[in-house]
Amino acid sequence: VKASWEKRDLSLRHPFTIARGSRTTSPSVILRLEHDGTTGIGEAAPSSRYDETVETVDQFLASLPWQRFHDAFLLEEICSTVVSHAPGNNAAKAAVDLALHDWLGNRLGQPLWRILGLNPAKAPVTSFTIGIDTPEAVRKKVAEAEEFPVLKVKVGIPDDEMIIQAIRDCTDKPIRADANEGWTDKSLALDKICQFAEMGVELVEQPMPANRLDDMVWLRERVPVPLFADESVRSGADLKRLSGSFHGINIKLMKCGGIREALRMIHTARSLGLSVMLGCMIETSVGISGAAQLAPLADYCDLDGNILITNDPYTGVLSGRGKLVFSDRPGLGLLDRNG
Ligand code: MG
Numbered sequence: 001v002k003a004s005w006e007k008r009d010l011s012l013r014h015p016f017t018i019a020r021g022s023r024t025t026s027p028s029v030i031l032r033l034e035h036d037g038t039t040g041i042g043e044a045a046p047s048s049r050y051d052e053t054v055e056t057v058d059q060f061l062a063s064l065p066w067q068r069f070h071d072a073f074l075l076e077e078i079c080s081t082v083v084s085h086a087p088g089n090n091a092a093k094a095a096v097d098l099a100l101h102d103w104l105g106n107r108l109g110q111p112l113w114r115i116l117g118l119n120p121a122k123a124p125v126t127s128f129t130i131g132i133d134t135p136e137a138v139r140k141k142v143a144e145a146e147e148f149p150v151l152k153v154k155v156g157i158p159d160d161e162m163i164i165q166a167i168r169d170c171t172d173k174p175i176r177a178d179a180n181e182g183w184t185d186k187s188l189a190l191d192k193i194c195q196f197a198e199m200g201v202e203l204v205e206q207p208m209p210a211n212r213l214d215d216m217v218w219l220r221e222r223v224p225v226p227l228f229a230d231e232s233v234r235s236g237a238d239l240k241r242l243s244g245s246f247h248g249i250n251i252k253l254m255k256c257g258g259i260r261e262a263l264r265m266i267h268t269a270r271s272l273g274l275s276v277m278l279g280c281m282i283e284t285s286v287g288i289s290g291a292a293q294l295a296p297l298a299d300y301c302d303l304d305g306n307i308l309i310t311n312d313p314y315t316g317v318l319s320g321r322g323k324l325v326f327s328d329r330p331g332l333g334l335l336d337r338n339g
């Protein structure tokens with residue numbers, strides 16, 4: 001298997017602000033694998049929250065024993081080697097996993113969702129994310145997001161009620177709120193969640209810091225809407241200890257290391273009675289199309305990372321009015337915008 005990769009700076013349509021900070025670009029690494037005349041494309045969208053940068057992705061990919069991977073069909077063996085090669089580095093690992101799945105589909109001439117036995121018509125609609133902003137700017141973004149039936153809004157700052165109210169001034173569509181660990185007091189978090197629920201917020205993601213699971217048990221017993229873990233969950237090994245503190249989990253390929261681990265997490269979550277959301281980082285259509293292949297297995301989708309950027313090098317699974325639109329193209333269904 002031959003590998004090459006290149007760094008991309010993804011330009012955000014609007015400066016993107018969450019409880020942890022603000023940015024106008026986001027890094028990505030596009031990986032290209034070739035084996036036996038067939039190509040597969042993958043992506044790593046590294047996040048500093050999980051100690052990854054384009055430099056760590058580059059180092060990880062450069063250190064892999066590519067010469068030992070002599071048959072790209074042996075996805076389980078290659079991915080096991082990649083996973084145990086070094087701890088962490090899950091976005092870099094996801095790039096390899098995605099590229100191998102794309103290769104597999106391209107080689108077999110079938111879309112990955114078909115190889116996985118999934119029905120694209122079962123995919124839930126995706127929400128569209130609105131970052132933290134002034135009420136005036138939030139109202140403008142809500143107008144721009146008119147075609148999306150569900151909004152996900154970033155909260156987790158002191159006067160975040162104003163953001164929810166700004167949305168409610170314009171629309172009564174369902175809202176999902178993501179505090180990104182921003183509320184550090186459990187009583188305050190409970191007040192916020194109850195107030196948001198009355199304003200039509202249907203679920204709240206990561207209200208408190210990732211390791212505050214005792215506070216989450218307390219909160220879970222009292223809240224009127226489901227709570228979803230994001231920063232508190234990376235891979236399947238985290239799930240057992242989360243089942244008393246959250247109602248559901250947000251699975252992201254860049255956190256867990258790819259499609260293979262995400263599938264395992266979905267089935268583990270089901271066995272523990274946890275709901276499943278499929279989420280993303282700021283990613284190109286490569287990562288988003290990879291996650292979308294699993295969407296028919298999810299209860300909720302938040303796969304809009306590619307819609308938030310202006311220089312996506314690929315098209316793949318599209319999102320029209322929030323509905324994920326799958327093509328019959330093989331693998332992840334990617335088309336290079338530059339031919
Ligand atoms: Mg989140």
